[in-house]
Amino acid sequence: MLDYVIALAIFAVLAVVIYIRLSPSDIPKYNQCAEPREIGDYNFDAGFIAVRAMTISETDMRGAINRVILQTPRTRRVAGTLESNAITYETRSLLFGFPDFATVSFLQPREVGNETPLLVIDSRLRFGLYGMGVNRRRVLGWLEQLGPLTVAP
Template identity: 35%
Template sequence: MGIVLLAIILVVIAADAWVRLARIDPARFSVEGLAKPTGDHPETGGFQAVREVAEPQAQMTALDKIIRATARTRRVEGSPEAGQAAYVTRSAFWGFPDVTTLWVDGKTVQIRGHLVFGRSDLGVNRARILGWLDEAGL
């Protein structure tokens, strides 16, 4: 009985380490060909929101500040000054990563969040993105 329990604990620890330490393919940070028209766009395993704004660069800077203040979130690529940035937000318990990309396309601010593992994010990316946009007044 003790050996089985130990084996289960070791499997859980290994799975947790794999999720937390697995390298995220940098191709997931690319926004090439992902721009969409103004509106909300649900996706399998994610969500994209596009807002037309008067000053896209200023809005991107404001959103970057809000995103970086989110728990368990860090910017992993780009910057507002570059016009494109990528972030990874990890779930509290298992540390599952979601990738969010934020970029300016013409007069729009585009923000897209998607899971890295699995098929369904259970609406987490939509809620997170809409919360950020609401906080930014968009």
């Protein structure tokens, strides 16, 4: 009897992992700009948003942030181009392949009282309700790699 329970538990775990790995994502749903916010960090159970002033042009920042994000293991661009306002990336966790989505966009001058364009990174999970701070750590790591190209709040 115990053998059947163990086998059933293993099967259930494998079924969940396969579902997570193969389940299609509604990319247009994730390739949306975050609601305009002032400069700062915004924590949510399912994600994290960072809004930063930039010390370089928006065009140069698009290339710089794209290079930094694509250096992240298990990360690929899934929507948008360097010319579009919303660029979305998918990063999968190492063990189970849980997908997280990060959308990079830019607030134009005077959208939230800003004088210059602002960088917005909205990172959130696809499955579950709580990300254990993974998205926050990832985004702050990207911003750290950008160094003096952004201004911390």
